Amino acid sequence: MAKLEARGITKYFEHESHRLQALGGVNLKVESGDFVCLVGPSGCGKSTFLRIVAGLEKPDGGQILFDGRPVTETGPTRIMVFQEGALFPWLTVRDNVEFGLKVSGIPREKRAEVSERYLDMMQLTKFAGSYTHQLSTGMKQRVAIARALVMDPDVLLMDEPFAALDAQTKDLLLVETQLIWARTKKTIMFVTHNVAEAAVLGTKVAVFSNRPSVVKREIPNDFPRPRVPDDKDLIDFQHEILQELRPEVRKGGGAGASGASKDDADAEGTVAGEEEKKKKKKKKKGGTQ
Ligand SMILES: Nc1ncnc2c1ncn2[C@@H]1O[C@H](COP(=O)(O)OP(=O)(O)OP(=O)(O)O)[C@@H](O)[C@H]1O
Ligand SMILES: [Mg+2]
Numbered sequence: 001m002a003k004l005e006a007r008g009i010t011k012y013f014e015h016e017s018h019r020l021q022a023l024g025g026v027n028l029k030v031e032s033g034d035f036v037c038l039v040g041p042s043g044c045g046k047s048t049f050l051r052i053v054a055g056l057e058k059p060d061g062g063q064i065l066f067d068g069r070p071v072t073e074t075g076p077t078r079i080m081v082f083q084e085g086a087l088f089p090w091l092t093v094r095d096n097v098e099f100g101l102k103v104s105g106i107p108r109e110k111r112a113e114v115s116e117r118y119l120d121m122m123q124l125t126k127f128a129g130s131y132t133h134q135l136s137t138g139m140k141q142r143v144a145i146a147r148a149l150v151m152d153p154d155v156l157l158m159d160e161p162f163a164a165l166d167a168q169t170k171d172l173l174l175v176e177t178q179l180i181w182a183r184t185k186k187t188i189m190f191v192t193h194n195v196a197e198a199a200v201l202g203t204k205v206a207v208f209s210n211r212p213s214v215v216k217r218e219i220p221n222d223f224p225r226p227r228v229p230d231d232k233d234l235i236d237f238q239h240e241i242l243q244e245l246r247p248e249v250r251k252g253g254g255a256g257a258s259g260a261s262k263d264d265a266d267a268e269g270t271v272a273g274e275e276e277k278k279k280k281k282k283k284k285k286g287g288t289q
Pocket of ligand 1: 015041
């Protein structure tokens with residue numbers, strides 16, 4: 001039985017006095033331990049879908065099944081990590097990480113033991129007593145991930161968690177995320193605009209179509225790990241994702257709320273950059289032979 005299954009999820013919104021169908025019947029099966037990356041044009045409904053899986057929003061049609069049982073509300077089995085981290089500025093790093101445990105009534109000693117482990121895993125031990133304004137964006141994101149992990153959710157839902165990070169921090173977190181996934185065996189659903197990120201992280205990539213969105217194609221990825229963002233062997237895989245994604249972005253034709261060009265720029269930029277590097281390397285090699 002799938003850990004999570006979306007069956008025919010539909011969702012409508014009111015938009016400037018007309019009805020906009022965001023999700024057009026999303027079907028997706030996620031097995032236990034899968035790391036599924038969701039890519040799709042801007043405004044196609046990826047965040048909406050993730051919120052529905054988390055139980056934060058209700059679908060208009062269809063069902064989310066968790067271990068075969070319908071999901072109707074939020075629960076500790078499915079925890080969301082948002083792009084901006086959403087930490088409490090009045091709490092220290094340790095207290096932010098322990099927050100969910102405290103709310104769940106876990107005793108202080110046990111909380112300290114669990115938070116210690118995850119602070120160490122995210123290399124935050126030295127900053128346990130700091131407040132979030134004293135941290136870099138990358139560190140804040142690590143606190144947000146640690147805060148979700150301490151709850152030991154079966155499924156971790158991540159909505160563009162690395163979008164605001166600089167390239168160097170992002171590369172580090174891409175490696176760390178793979179290690180954490182391997183160590184904890186969590187089931188992860190991860191939304192990203194970046195095809196390189198999807199290729200590095202995913203056990204499969206689900207490509208969403210333009211609105212009303214459906215899962216257009218699921219592409220399995222069994223490249224050996226650990227994978228790094230500039231892995232040359234992953235370029236063909238990135239192309240495969242782009243081939244599915246490009247026509248969907250074009251169909252949007254700028255109608256997407258936050259602009260379709262963002263996807264194209266991000267996606268194309270990654271692959272084009274890699275190809276450029278490849279060409280230069282070849283040229284250099286050729287020159288010295
Ligand atoms: N609360 C809401 N009220 C009205 N429309 C909404 C609401 N939430 C989302 N929408 C619309 O639904 C569509 C899907 O939005 P969503 O944020 O899920 O897309 P997305 O794929 O996550 O986009 P992006 O890649 O830009 O983050 C968009 O057209 C958006 O304008
Ligand atoms: Mg979104």
